[in-house]
Amino acid sequence: MNRFALLAASLLLAGAGAGADADRLKIVTTTSDLADIAARIAGEEAEVRSVCRGTEDPHFLQARPSTILMARDADLWIRVGMELEIGWEPPVLEGSRNGRIQPGRLGHLDASSAVIKRDVPGGPVSRAGGDVHPSGNPHYWLDPYNARVVAEAMAERIIALRPAVEEAVRGNLERFRRELDGRMFGADLVAEVGGDRLWGASLEGTLEAWLEERDAAARLGGWSLAMAPLRGAKVVTYHKSWTYLLERFGLEVPIELEPKPGIPATAGHLAAVAELMRREGVTIILQEPFYSRKAAERLAKQVEARVVVAAGSVGGTPEATDYMRVIDLVVEALAEL
Amino acid sequence: MIFSRSFRSRALASVFLAVQAVAAGAAAAPAGAGEAPRTPQFFNPAISAIVDLYYHYDDAEEGIAHLAGELSGFGHGHGHEGRDHAGVESGLNLRHLELQFSADVDPYFKGLAIAAVDLHGAEMEAAEITTTAMPAGFKLRGGKFYSDFGYLNARHAHQWDFTDQPLIHQWTLGVHGLNDRGVQLSWLAPAPLYLLAGAEAFQGSQENLFAHVGHGPLPAHKGPRVAIGWLKAGPDLPGGHGLLGGVAVGTGKHQEEHDGDGDGEHDHWLDGVGEFLSADLVYKYNSPRPYGQNDFTVQVEYFRRRKDLKLVAHDGAPELVGGRRVDTQDGYYAQVVHGFLPRWRAGLRWEQAGLTNEVRYPSDDLESFGSSRRLSAMVDFTPSEFSRLRLQANRGMYQTDEGREEITEIRIQWMISLGAHGAHRF
Numbered sequence: 001m002n003r004f005a006l007l008a009a010s011l012l013l014a015g016a017g018a019g020a021d022a023d024r025l026k027i028v029t030t031t032s033d034l035a036d037i038a039a040r041i042a043g044e045e046a047e048v049r050s051v052c053r054g055t056e057d058p059h060f061l062q063a064r065p066s067t068i069l070m071a072r073d074a075d076l077w078i079r080v081g082m083e084l085e086i087g088w089e090p091p092v093l094e095g096s097r098n099g100r101i102q103p104g105r106l107g108h109l110d111a112s113s114a115v116i117k118r119d120v121p122g123g124p125v126s127r128a129g130g131d132v133h134p135s136g137n138p139h140y141w142l143d144p145y146n147a148r149v150v151a152e153a154m155a156e157r158i159i160a161l162r163p164a165v166e167e168a169v170r171g172n173l174e175r176f177r178r179e180l181d182g183r184m185f186g187a188d189l190v191a192e193v194g195g196d197r198l199w200g201a202s203l204e205g206t207l208e209a210w211l212e213e214r215d216a217a218a219r220l221g222g223w224s225l226a227m228a229p230l231r232g233a234k235v236v237t238y239h240k241s242w243t244y245l246l247e248r249f250g251l252e253v254p255i256e257l258e259p260k261p262g263i264p265a266t267a268g269h270l271a272a273v274a275e276l277m278r279r280e281g282v283t284i285i286l287q288e289p290f291y292s293r294k295a296a297e298r299l300a301k302q303v304e305a306r307v308v309v310a311a312g313s314v315g316g317t318p319e320a321t322d323y324m325r326v327i328d329l330v331v332e333a334l335a336e337l
Numbered sequence: 338m339i340f341s342r343s344f345r346s347r348a349l350a351s352v353f354l355a356v357q358a359v360a361a362g363a364a365a366a367p368a369g370a371g372e373a374p375r376t377p378q379f380f381n382p383a384i385s386a387i388v389d390l391y392y393h394y395d396d397a398e399e400g401i402a403h404l405a406g407e408l409s410g411f412g413h414g415h416g417h418e419g420r421d422h423a424g425v426e427s428g429l430n431l432r433h434l435e436l437q438f439s440a441d442v443d444p445y446f447k448g449l450a451i452a453a454v455d456l457h458g459a460e461m462e463a464a465e466i467t468t469t470a471m472p473a474g475f476k477l478r479g480g481k482f483y484s485d486f487g488y489l490n491a492r493h494a495h496q497w498d499f500t501d502q503p504l505i506h507q508w509t510l511g512v513h514g515l516n517d518r519g520v521q522l523s524w525l526a527p528a529p530l531y532l533l534a535g536a537e538a539f540q541g542s543q544e545n546l547f548a549h550v551g552h553g554p555l556p557a558h559k560g561p562r563v564a565i566g567w568l569k570a571g572p573d574l575p576g577g578h579g580l581l582g583g584v585a586v587g588t589g590k591h592q593e594e595h596d597g598d599g600d601g602e603h604d605h606w607l608d609g610v611g612e613f614l615s616a617d618l619v620y621k622y623n624s625p626r627p628y629g630q631n632d633f634t635v636q637v638e639y640f641r642r643r644k645d646l647k648l649v650a651h652d653g654a655p656e657l658v659g660g661r662r663v664d665t666q667d668g669y670y671a672q673v674v675h676g677f678l679p680r681w682r683a684g685l686r687w688e689q690a691g692l693t694n695e696v697r698y699p700s701d702d703l704e705s706f707g708s709s710r711r712l713s714a715m716v717d718f719t720p721s722e723f724s725r726l727r728l729q730a731n732r733g734m735y736q737t738d739e740g741r742e743e744i745t746e747i748r749i750q751w752m753i754s755l756g757a758h759g760a761h762r763f
Contacts, residue, residue: 056577056625062632063763064579064623065531065571072474072525083758087722091762097474097525127723262721264628264679290625292679 025162028074028101030085031058032314033141034111034150036323038078041154043172045165046076051092054315057290059131059262063088063095071096074107076161078154081112082138109157112138115146116203118243130260142312143244144184144223144327145199151176183324186221202248223327224249226335234280235334236273236305238265238287238296241312245330246286254280257287257295265295277303284334288312308333382440382448385756387495389432393425395746401425404744407737409706410666410694411508431455432494435462437757445470462516474525484515485523485535486567486585487638488617496761498634498674498682499715500729500750504690505668509613509642511545515587518542519561531571531581539563539589546611546642547589554606554650555592563589571763577623579763585615591644597653604653607662609646615639621763628679629719636674641667641693648699660699667693668708680720686713691736707736717750724753 025046029035035050042048051067052058058080071077071092079085093102100107112135120136140146155173159166181195190198193216201210207224211217220228227249235246238257246253255276259269276282283305285296296307310330311320320326331337395401402424406412433453441447446466453462465480483491489506491514501507506514519539526532541547541562551557567585574580591611594603617638624631644664651657668690676682691708698704711733719725731746 053576053625056623057627060623060627060629062579062621062623062761064574064577064621065581065763066573066575066579068525068763069531069573072527086758087760090760094469095525095762097471097476099470099472102469127721131721290627292626 025075025158025165026073027076027078027158028070029078030089031080031141033147033323033326034078034080036314037147037151037176038154040176040323041151041169041172042158042165043168045162045168046158052313054311054313054317054320055290057288058084058313059087061085061088063092067092068095071101072098074098074101076107076109076157077101078109078111078157080138080141081110082117082135082140083133084138106157106160109153111150111153112140114149114153115140116143116149118247119240130258131262133261137240137243139241139312140244141323142242142327143248144180145203145248146244147323148177148180148199151180180324183222183327185224186219189216189219189221192216192219223331226331226337227251230334233284234282235284235286236277236282236299237285238291241288242286242330245327254282257285257299264292270295270299274299274302277305284308286310286330286334289316380440382438382450383757385435385437385754385759387435387437387493387752387754389435389495389750389752391430391432391500391748391750393427393430393746393748395427395744397742397744400427401744401746404735404737404742405508407739408508408709409736409738410664410691410696412738433460433462435493435495439757441469442466474527476523476525478521478523479519481518482516482521484517484519484537484539484565484587485521486515486537486565486587486613487583487615487640488581488619488636489638490514495752495754498636498672498684499686499713500727500748501713501731503638503668503670503686503688504709504711504733505640505666505670505688508668508690509546509640509666510543513544515539515543515546515565517547517563519563530573531569533569535565535567535569537563537565537567539565541589543589546613546644547591548593548611549590550592550594550606553594553603555594555608556649558590563587577625579621579623580619581763582618583616586613588612591646593644593646605651606649607646608649609644609661611642611644613640613642615641619763624676626679629676629682630679632676632682634674635672637669637671639667639669641665657699660701661697662699663697665693665695666691672713680718682717682719684713684715684717686715687711688713694736707741709733709735711735722758723755726751 025042027038027042027046027048029038029050031052032050032054035048039048049070051070052061079089102108117136117140121132121134125132125134151173155169158169177195181190185198201207211220231250234252234254236255237253240256240261243253255273257265257273259266285300285305286308287296289309289311293307293309299305300307310333311317311326314320314323314326320329397404433455436452436454439449445468447469449463449465451463453460461481463482465478465482468477471477485491502512517539519537521535521537523533523535538561540560541549547563549558549562565585565587567583569581569583571581589611591609593607595605596602597604620635622633646662648658648660648662670686670688672684672686674682674684689708689710691706694706694708696704711731713729713731715727715729717725717727727750729748733744735742735744
């Protein structure tokens with residue numbers, strides 16, 4: 001009995017010790033992309049950890065004891081939302097017994113709340129259509145605009161939780177936005193006209209005209225310039241996970257290698273994909289490293305396309321060290337820079 | 338109602354009416370609500386139904402279900418007179434339809450209700466309230482629920498990696514496992530490792546290990562009559578690795594009534610305690626690959642039960658009254674499951690029951706029996722999150738009162754889940 005008492009006492013002490021640096025906000029995100037953005041926004045004011053590593057497919061994650069520990073100690077839980085984490089998040093939040101981070105509380109941020117959503121089903125949804133997400137396609141973080149929106153939501157939430165760090169966080173947000181906008185449109189152009197106006201035109205789909213009107217088209221840089229030659233091109237992807245990125249730059253995704261979301265490629269469907277690629281002149285197949293490359297490589301041979309394997313998340317490949325590098329890498333690979 | 342002809346019980350009909358009412362409410366809502374069409378639906382509980390069909394074949398002369406009464410040391414010897422739930426038929430079997438409702442109740446509690454419906458009627462599988470807002474890592478739970486001892490007990494049949502229960506659980510607790518009216522207090526320690534401790538009190542109406550008759554020659558004991566304590570611990574492993582170990586002990590009142598001469602009337606009665614001890618270890622590797630490819634699980638569980646009973650009355654041999662009968666049996670299973678292709682898994686399970694298998698009779702004679710063992714192999718295909726097909730083969734060597742019996746079983750299982758997307762805990 002004495003030993004039990006000792007054990008219990010030492011555990012309590014360990015717990016109290018862990019609470020000593022309670023001033024530093026503990027942020028846990030479900031994915032590595034959210035973690036990277038949160039770390040940029042919170043800066044020195046928080047400790048940020050991600051549940052899912054970039055090499056993992058976030059759909060197929062399983063709750064583990066270590067995940068519950070992360071949730072137990074978190075002050076702020078940030079999820080992608082749109083049912084991406086539905087298979088494992090509920091038992092983690094419940095198992096954490098952490099009231100601060102339950103849905104609806106200040107310590108629970110659903111990052112999808114303000115983003116631009118795509119593929120939102122218009123009518124009734126049926127699982128006969130595969131792993132359909134009733135709120136829309138959850139891979140929104142690959143649209144740089146959405147990363148900007150998510151960063152703003154994170155900043156607001158961190159400030160709400162720790163008003164004392166407002167100044168630092170606003171500064172971090174401003175730096176993040178400036179860097180992101182610069183990578184998107186070119187730093188010179190952003191310095192000249194401001195990121196907000198460029199995004200406004202981009203969201204309306206009138207960026208080119210807007211730039212020409214101002215005689216600024218030649219100063220366009222960054223990802224937008226790199227992707228400009230591909231505008232209107234079609235790309236086939238493995239899963240419906242690149243729509244946000246490709247559509248932001250004016251590309252189209254006519255079909256995926258998955259016959260339906262969440263169902264792996266089948267021979268019959270691949271024949272239909274090959275047929276469509278030939279008919280529409282599709283020459284790029286894009287996928288994440290965690291999917292098998294066999295199907296894509298076979299197709300590429302059949303229709304003379306090239307396979308682009310790119311990280312869809314931070315840490316997905318060793319080079320994809322932060323969010324902006326993720327976009328850099330896929331843009332470079334697509335545009336063959 | 339297309340159901341009324343095939344399903345006899347009124348309880349069942351009322352369950353379906355309740356489901357229909359909820360579904361109708363959800364369906365009717367969008368038409369009238371205009372601007373926020375889905376709002377009324379948000380407060381409806383998440384509903385799901387599990388349909389679990391399997392084909393069973395075995396080469397036992399009298400069918401595998403017959404075996405249960407003849408197992409040395411594990412034979413049926415309790416007061417429960419209901420139908421035999423373990424009764425597996427050769428051919429097509431339908432496991433009970435599991436109707437599940439769950440929702441947050443308010444900022445303080447959440448609720449879960451599960452009705453188990455089979456061809457004979459409906460049963461309450463779970464009806465529980467859990468706190469969601471207790472501080473310091475505490476959680477209180479009450480109602481009818483599965484004890485959280487061990488790994489498999491709290492998991493429902495459709496969550497198992499094999500179509501059937503391990504022998505030791507089936508023979509000592511029965512197909513329902515340890516599920517009873519009770520309360521549970523658990524605590525997640527603020528430790529650098531995952532450490533969860535739980536204490537449970539159950540009324541004590543578990544039919545095999547904690548049965549209560551309470552009339553005739555048997556005294557009535559006040560409830561709750563069963564106390565269980567468990568501890569689960571797992572290190573904070575990086576990457577896709579997860580490890581969780583657990584130990585549990587339980588003790589409670591137990592009574593039995595027997596028909597020794599087979600004339601259809603009980604003729605001797607026992608009263609005393611049932612106890613168990615269990616240990617489990619689960620390792621899971623969650624591969625980065627999609628569709629469960631390369632996921633890997635190792636799972637081992639040990640269970641030991643002891644029934645220490647006193648003969649309180651014996652119509653045929655009154656001189657034995659006051660003598661003790663002590664049953665001690667144990668067993669374990671060990672299994673591995675591997676995702677060898679996208680959506681495909683294969684598993685092997687080895688088990689032994691009765692490593693310790695002895696009975697001390699009121700006459701003070703001690704009898705020891707041998708152990709039974711079984712090897713199982715399965716392959717399953719999971720087309721989506723909501724359906725699964727499985728092929729399983731068992732080869733068992735069973736210690737019965739008539740000697741050793743070897744039985745081969747084949748099962749083909751087909752199950753689906755309708756409704757809410759389930760989430761998997763570790």
